[in-house]
Amino acid sequence: MRSLSRRELFAQMLGAPLALSAATTPTAPVAIARCNSYGEDQAALLGSMFDSLGGLEKLVRNKTVTIKLNLTGSPALKFQGRPLGVTHYTHPSQVGALAHLLGRAGARRIRFVESCWGTPGPMEEYMLDSGWNVRAFENAAPKVEFENTNALGSSKKYARFKVPGGGLVFPSYDLNMAYQETDVFVSLAKLKDHATCGVTLAMKNIFGITPASIYGDDAGKDEPNENPTKGRVETCHFGKRQPSSSAAPELKPASSRESGYRMPRITAELVAARPIHISIIDGIETMAGGEGPWIRGVRLVKPGLMIVGTNPVTTDTVGTACMGYDPRAQGAGAFAKCDNTLLLAEQLGAGTADLKRIEVRGVPIGDAMFRFSL
Amino acid sequence: MLLALLLLTNFADWIPARWTSSDPSSLELVRATPINCLLLEKEHWSPEFLDKAAGLGIATLGVVRPGDALPKAKLTGLMLEGDFSGGGEPAAGELPVIRVGPRAHMDFAGGAPVVGTHQGVWPGINVTEEDAAKAAPTGGPWIDTNAGFLRFARAATKAEIWIANRPPPGTAFPTARYLQAIGDAAIVGARWVVSLDEDFSRRLLAREEKALAGWETIAAHLRFYQNQKPWRGFTPRGQLALVQDSASGGLFSGGILDMIAVKHTPVRAVPSRLLSDEFMEGARMAVSVDPAALTEEQKETLGRFTRSGNTLLSAPAQWKFPPVTADKITLSKEEIETIDAIWKEINSMTGRRNLGARLFNVSTILSSLVGAPAGTPVLLHLVNYSDYPVESITAHVLGKYTKAMLHEPGRAPRSMPVYVVEEGTGTGIDIDKVSTIATLVLE
Numbered sequence: 001m002r003s004l005s006r007r008e009l010f011a012q013m014l015g016a017p018l019a020l021s022a023a024t025t026p027t028a029p030v031a032i033a034r035c036n037s038y039g040e041d042q043a044a045l046l047g048s049m050f051d052s053l054g055g056l057e058k059l060v061r062n063k064t065v066t067i068k069l070n071l072t073g074s075p076a077l078k079f080q081g082r083p084l085g086v087t088h089y090t091h092p093s094q095v096g097a098l099a100h101l102l103g104r105a106g107a108r109r110i111r112f113v114e115s116c117w118g119t120p121g122p123m124e125e126y127m128l129d130s131g132w133n134v135r136a137f138e139n140a141a142p143k144v145e146f147e148n149t150n151a152l153g154s155s156k157k158y159a160r161f162k163v164p165g166g167g168l169v170f171p172s173y174d175l176n177m178a179y180q181e182t183d184v185f186v187s188l189a190k191l192k193d194h195a196t197c198g199v200t201l202a203m204k205n206i207f208g209i210t211p212a213s214i215y216g217d218d219a220g221k222d223e224p225n226e227n228p229t230k231g232r233v234e235t236c237h238f239g240k241r242q243p244s245s246s247a248a249p250e251l252k253p254a255s256s257r258e259s260g261y262r263m264p265r266i267t268a269e270l271v272a273a274r275p276i277h278i279s280i281i282d283g284i285e286t287m288a289g290g291e292g293p294w295i296r297g298v299r300l301v302k303p304g305l306m307i308v309g310t311n312p313v314t315t316d317t318v319g320t321a322c323m324g325y326d327p328r329a330q331g332a333g334a335f336a337k338c339d340n341t342l343l344l345a346e347q348l349g350a351g352t353a354d355l356k357r358i359e360v361r362g363v364p365i366g367d368a369m370f371r372f373s374l
Numbered sequence: 375m376l377l378a379l380l381l382l383t384n385f386a387d388w389i390p391a392r393w394t395s396s397d398p399s400s401l402e403l404v405r406a407t408p409i410n411c412l413l414l415e416k417e418h419w420s421p422e423f424l425d426k427a428a429g430l431g432i433a434t435l436g437v438v439r440p441g442d443a444l445p446k447a448k449l450t451g452l453m454l455e456g457d458f459s460g461g462g463e464p465a466a467g468e469l470p471v472i473r474v475g476p477r478a479h480m481d482f483a484g485g486a487p488v489v490g491t492h493q494g495v496w497p498g499i500n501v502t503e504e505d506a507a508k509a510a511p512t513g514g515p516w517i518d519t520n521a522g523f524l525r526f527a528r529a530a531t532k533a534e535i536w537i538a539n540r541p542p543p544g545t546a547f548p549t550a551r552y553l554q555a556i557g558d559a560a561i562v563g564a565r566w567v568v569s570l571d572e573d574f575s576r577r578l579l580a581r582e583e584k585a586l587a588g589w590e591t592i593a594a595h596l597r598f599y600q601n602q603k604p605w606r607g608f609t610p611r612g613q614l615a616l617v618q619d620s621a622s623g624g625l626f627s628g629g630i631l632d633m634i635a636v637k638h639t640p641v642r643a644v645p646s647r648l649l650s651d652e653f654m655e656g657a658r659m660a661v662s663v664d665p666a667a668l669t670e671e672q673k674e675t676l677g678r679f680t681r682s683g684n685t686l687l688s689a690p691a692q693w694k695f696p697p698v699t700a701d702k703i704t705l706s707k708e709e710i711e712t713i714d715a716i717w718k719e720i721n722s723m724t725g726r727r728n729l730g731a732r733l734f735n736v737s738t739i740l741s742s743l744v745g746a747p748a749g750t751p752v753l754l755h756l757v758n759y760s761d762y763p764v765e766s767i768t769a770h771v772l773g774k775y776t777k778a779m780l781h782e783p784g785r786a787p788r789s790m791p792v793y794v795v796e797e798g799t800g801t802g803i804d805i806d807k808v809s810t811i812a813t814l815v816l817e
Contacts, residue, residue, distance in 0.1 A: 074514050075514075078760075080762065082762075083765060121726055128734035129734045129735050130735065131735040131766030133804070135793075
């Protein structure tokens with residue numbers, strides 16, 4: 001895999017020619033901070049990063065805030081017996097810290113969500129299965145809730161989210177109502193490589209909002225299966241089947257079935273359909289070489305970084321650069337085996353992937369860079 | 375002979391191990407442990423060794439296989455290992471005999487003080503090459519265990535149950551794998567016959583430092599269960615009963631009992647032969663694996679069970695468990711698929727209900743919920759089958775308890791805070807860490 005050298009990074013920031021025009025897409029500043037341990041005060045760290053971006057209160061006061069965690073894969077799958085939060089899951093210390101900060105900033109309702117792998121059961125139990133102290137989260141702020149969005153959950157119907165511009169793979173997505181009943185949507189993600197999307201950052205985390213009841217391998221043919229037990233590989237990664245016909249089918253069933261083609265597009269259009277307002281990327285401890293222990297060759301790394309932004313494309317672009325990759329690479333670097341999710345999201349107007357248009361606050365990228373590729 | 379008779383009265387206290395030396399000085403290694411019964415191959419029946427063992431109060435059982443001649447030796451008894459159904463059984467005379475044969479030949483109703491088998495899977499996490507690398511997230515690992523079979527065996531007889539499987543040939547296991555084997559049997563009230571791999575055994579007899587440390591750890595784990603003798607009289611507390619028999623899956627590893635256990639649902643085995651109101655007391659749900667094989671009386675027992683408001687799931691009449699044979703203890707992939715239908719029904723019936731205890735963050739752990747005849751204490755035995763400690767376990771145990779103590783080998787018991795589970799499903803306990811085995815004692 002080809003990595004971004006510091007010289008190339010600075011060349012980009014100074015305005016080297018770009019393959020795609022990014023001049024008209026939105027931009028927003030991104031904060032980078034150093035943090036070497038989850039034992040450090042995560043609330044203080046996140047609080048100062050939000051302050052550098054203009055403050056959390058103006059974003060969340062009196063709002064319903066929905067936070068998508070990254071709890072990818074079954075909690076039973078641990079890497080070398082390590083706690084999930086230091087390998088491929090969101091770290092629980094950040095969940096508690098974020099709940100505390102949101103509560104302090106005046107959020108009306110704080111709702112943590114995830115489409116929990118292979119189950120429609122309560123998210124609280126999934127978190128207990130992850131070794132998390134759910135009672136501590138509940139006590140971190142008033143009105144903290146949890147919703148497993150892998151099926152209907154506590155709602156009676158799904159919400160339809162149309163992809164602006166008509167979509168790349170699907171024209172719309174039927175999602176749990178939690179994604180509609182929110183004023184502010186947060187992606188609390190992990191700094192990781194990804195086998196089929198290049199990088200797993202704030203945007204790829206959003207793939208997990210799709211309910212397996214509709215997009216899962218055991219989804220109902222016509223109606224959602226409200227008791228899903230499998231992942232979403234056949235429908236989403238490889239397009240071997242269509243989602244339940246209650247949802248919109250693929251636009252082009254004859255298009256490529258390669259996951260490196262499909263998954264970046266699905267990720268980008270999900271971000272366009274369900275915009276992310278706050279992106280938080282945990283790169284304190286994580287894994288490199290893939291997004292979870294099921295990927296051969298993954299290894300533990302400690303980049304010691306936190307990245308926060310209010311635009312998911314700019315935040316992921318900075319995150320990608322911090323991983324030592326060229327965010328605009330095509331067929332190289334992190335995107336050697338897949339299309340570039342950042343550029344696809346940029347084309348959908350979600351934000352710019354052009355580093356020279358992104359203001360970085362805090363630690364400069366060059367100082368923060370931790371090379372994920374060997 | 376006197377010693378033999380004295381020891382005979384204490385079968386329940388025998389802690390057996392295979393021993394691969396006839397050097398009397400090697401008994402010093404045994405003396406430092408709770409092991410008090412050695413299984414010896416014929417080449418180790420030396421008079422000096424047997425005399426010294428007798429002097430130390432250590433029972434010696436000569437291992438005899440079909441067709442073996444039986445030379446005179448001052449043994450405490452014999453262990454007949456293997457399939458003697460075709461003959462070849464030696465005349466043991468007055469020597470007590472323990473039979474350790476194929477599972478299919480275990481005689482649970484014969485009145486023997488010890489019923490054993492040499493057949494077992496090696497307990498541990500089963501990671502297949504197929505599971506090791508996937509393009510997308512997958513489910514959790516499967517645990518190879520004898521616990522399901524041993525639950526059934528314990529329920530089927532009042533005899534002591536020994537499982538005398540050896541490490542797979544050519545293996546050199548780390549100590550943790552032996553601790554898992556000890557716990558795998560002990561949590562359901564059975565005994566694994568300690569059997570070291572060739573490399574460990576050689577290093578131990580040579581007094582290599584690392585092997586001695588491993589041996590001490592094994593001893594501490596044996597001692598952990600032995601020091602709590604009353605626990606052995608505790609009975610299963612799960613509200614789910616699985617009614618089956620030797621012919622309907624009770625003798626298999628990886629069968630329905632193990633499938634339920636891997637889901638962390640407390641389950642009690644109810645051998646059809648012993649099915650009674652007393653056996654079903656405390657159960658709220660039952661699964662009858664082979665209803666066609668039940669007698670009218672047994673059917674009436676289950677009828678009373680359902681008329682009392684409890685739930686019964688019966689396998690389809692035409693459905694049959696794969697047949698049991700002397701050389702088979704696990705199910706093939708195809709056979710597992712045949713039990714998938716009933717498994718889905720069981721899964722659907724039990725759902726998220728608390729049928730005694732619900733455990734979280736325990737994908738590499740198996741448990742056993744038992745209780746004292748008087749009601750309390752209740753024990754939650756835990757065995758971790760991974761090579762790494764498991765941290766942050768949560769247990770929701772049905773019932774109200776005010777005190778929870780975590781017992782672990784080599785550590786003083788620790789008090790665990792208890793809290794009421796909001797859903798009203800009992801008492802919550804958060805356990806910080808389990809290395810290999812632990813027991814939560816609730817009062």
